[in-house]
Every structure is written in C-alpha cells, then in structure tokens.
Amino acid sequence: MDDSTAKEYSIVEYLWIDGSGVTLRGKTKIIKGPVKSIEDCPVWNYDGSSTGQAPTEDSEVWLHP
Numbered sequence: 001m002d003d004s005t006a007k008e009y010s011i012v013e014y015l016w017i018d019g020s021g022v023t024l025r026g027k028t029k030i031i032k033g034p035v036k037s038i039e040d041c042p043v044w045n046y047d048g049s050s051t052g053q054a055p056t057e058d059s060e061v062w063l064h065p
Contacts, residue, residue: 019052
C-alpha cells in the first residue's frame with residue numbers, strides 16, 4: 001500500500017471492559033475514508049458470551065463509539 005492509498009483509510013479501535021469488570025478488551029477495524037468525528041465510526045458487534053457480558057442464547061453485544 002503506498003502513501004496515497006493509505007490516506008483513503010482509517011484505523012479505529014474499540015476498547016471496553018469485559019464482564020469481569022477488570023479485563024480490557026479491544027477490536028480494531030480498518031474503515032474507508034478519514035475519521036473526522038465519532039459519528040464516522042460504525043456501530044460494531046461481538047460475541048458477549050465469550051467476555052462474560054451476555055448469555056449464550058442471546059450473546060450479540062453492540063459497540064457504540
């Protein structure tokens with residue numbers, strides 16, 4: 001990837017504390033375009049049962065920037 005292509009993308013990182021109340025979790029996403037405000041970052045999901053934050057039968061958790 002050259003410099004001109006790299007400027008077309010942004011790296012956003014989502015951080016949160018898991019169900020233990022102590023452990024820090026994170027997910028990184030590459031999105032197209034510059035991030036000028038928090039509204040430019042999409043809502044993203046993860047499996048909350050693996051972090052102790054949701055029951056297995058309803059485990060989708062949404063990350064809002």
